[in-house]
Amino acid sequence: MTSKSSNIEHDIATLLASDKAQLWLNPLLNNNEIDEPLLTMKDIVDAENRLLKFAPLLEKLFPELEQSHGVIESKLLETPKMLVELNKKSIENIEGKLWVKADHSLPVAGSIKARGGIYEVLCFAEELAIKHGLLDVSGDYTILNDVAVRELFSQYTVLVSSTGNLGLSIGIMSAALGFKACVHMSVEAKEWKKDRLRKKGVQVVEHKDDYSKAVDAGRSAAEKDPYAYFVDDENSKRLFLGYSVAALRLQKQLQQANVIVDEQHPLFVYIPCGVGGAPGGVTFGLKQVFGNNVHCFFSEPTQAPCMLLGMATEFKDDLSVYDVGLNVDTEADGLAVSKASELVGQIMKPILSGIFTVEDERLFKFLYQFKESESIKIEPSAAAAFSGPEMLFNTVQGKLYVKNNCLSPKIKNANHIVWTTGGLFVPEQEYEKFYQRGFVTFNKSANR
Numbered sequence: 278m279t280s281k282s283s284n285i286e287h288d289i290a291t292l293l294a295s296d297k298a299q300l301w302l303n304p305l306l307n308n309n310e311i312d313e314p315l316l317t318m319k320d321i322v323d324a325e326n327r328l329l330k331f332a333p334l335l336e337k338l339f340p341e342l343e344q345s346h347g348v349i350e351s352k353l354l355e356t357p358k359m360l361v362e363l364n365k366k367s368i369e370n371i372e373g374k375l376w377v378k379a380d381h382s383l384p385v386a387g388s389i390k391a392r393g394g395i396y397e398v399l400c401f402a403e404e405l406a407i408k409h410g411l412l413d414v415s416g417d418y419t420i421l422n423d424v425a426v427r428e429l430f431s432q433y434t435v436l437v438s439s440t441g442n443l444g445l446s447i448g449i450m451s452a453a454l455g456f457k458a459c460v461h462m463s464v465e466a467k468e469w470k471k472d473r474l475r476k477k478g479v480q481v482v483e484h485k486d487d488y489s490k491a492v493d494a495g496r497s498a499a500e501k502d503p504y505a506y507f508v509d510d511e512n513s514k515r516l517f518l519g520y521s522v523a524a525l526r527l528q529k530q531l532q533q534a535n536v537i538v539d540e541q542h543p544l545f546v547y548i549p550c551g552v553g554g555a556p557g558g559v560t561f562g563l564k565q566v567f568g569n570n571v572h573c574f575f576s577e578p579t580q581a582p583c584m585l586l587g588m589a590t591e592f593k594d595d596l597s598v599y600d601v602g603l604n605v606d607t608e609a610d611g612l613a614v615s616k617a618s619e620l621v622g623q624i625m626k627p628i629l630s631g632i633f634t635v636e637d638e639r640l641f642k643f644l645y646q647f648k649e650s651e652s653i654k655i656e657p658s659a660a661a662a663f664s665g666p667e668m669l670f671n672t673v674q675g676k677l678y679v680k681n682n683c684l685s686p687k688i689k690n691a692n693h694i695v696w697t698t699g700g701l702f703v704p705e706q707e708y709e710k711f712y713q714r715g716f717v718t719f720n721k722s723a724n725r
């Protein structure tokens with residue numbers, strides 16, 4: 278441990294350094310005196326309306342969006358067989374229903390990054406076209422596919438830094454609109470993700486460093502170029518709002534599935550977290566829609582609990598997980614981040630219920646169990662949230678949360694949504710390796 282961590286509460290550092298699964302409860306939940314809200318429901322509605330204006334253009338650009346008329350959305354699936362599977366190994370019975378928000382199958386980008394990443398590229402395209410007098414905000418957005426507009430876009434480069442999936446999302450969308458695109462990939466990024474981008478004509482810059490370093494490199498490359506636009510995963514409100522739209526869509530899906538969310542029917546949502554934008558945006562949206570009737574938890578690898586560290590120390594010491602003796606040594610490439618977004622952390626302060634960590638071996642086990650029980654394929658990062666319900670029911674902290682929030686009498690009416698965040702494009706041979714590892718772990722673990 279470095280001297281930096283001497284300032285932080287010793288117990289948090291020790292807790293995280295143990296590399297064991299934990300549930301941390303946010304002590305500032307519902308403390309609404311904290312700050313003026315940075316963003317509001319109106320911002321989410323604006324984002325949704327912007328996406329609707331772009332839908333006809335997206336339908337033209339991506340044949341896979343024909344059926345949804347240009348709307349990029351995933352299904353809400355009830356997964357009773359997976360619940361049975363989870364309950365076999367859970368000490369306490371997980372009460373309520375289990376659902377999966379299937380972002381692993383989001384078209385175009387293949388992960389939850391389709392929401393934020395694509396939205397931000399569209400915002401930039403809109404801004405640029407308006408500035409050059411080529412687009413009228415109340416007009417037809419398919420005009421952005423015209424030669425004159427594409428010529429304008431081709432002068433600009435969209436840059437982003439990524440552990441893989443954000444690069445895919447930004448790269449694919451930028452290339453489809455005619456922008457040049459450049460993705461700075463951190464050391465975790467899988468080869469197949471880089472190959473997929475290169476095939477679309479996207480420039481891939483490989484870094485031997487971790488994600489925070491790749492972000493710095495991308496940011497400074499963009500600063501030198503007046504024709505560059507940098508998507509800043511650590512600070513972008515556009516990304517955040519793109520993610521938040523999921524809440525409005527989920528609200529409709531819950532209504533269609535006759536799922537009640539009210540005082541007597543609490544909703545629990547568990548989402549994998551990397552830098553924080555995706556789960557943060559979704560959580561922000563859900564709290565706007567459902568208020569105190571929704572309880573949102575993030576999931577992080579035991580080797581990269583960057584948001585837990587940031588929030589537990591209130592970002593005071595600018596710590597990275599290396600400072601508490603961890604190494605970001607995880608197969609969950611989408612979550613392999615050493616330092617979380619402080620912007621997101623601040624917004625989460627009064628609304629996030631807690632954060633739990635999960636060991637890598639369990640990711641593979643969940644991946645295997647999900648395929649066996651529900652025949653659905655996901656990537657390791659996307660399996661991280663499956664331990665949410667058992668962390669709530671089995672741990673001391675989880676039980677405390679239920680008790681302190683007066684949820685005991687209502688918990689049998691609960692709905693649990695596990696957000697599966699990526700997997701659609703994983704090549705078959707890669708998936709087979711994940712599955713085999715899960716199979717081995719599953720058969721080894723008699724009790725858990």
Ligand SMILES: *Cc1c(COP(=O)(O)O)cnc(C)c1O
Nearest residue numbers: 442551552553554555611698699
């Ligand atoms: C990026 C990613 C996340 C987390 O999103 P952040 O915005 O980095 O917190 C979760 N799951 C997958 C599969 C991802 O690619």
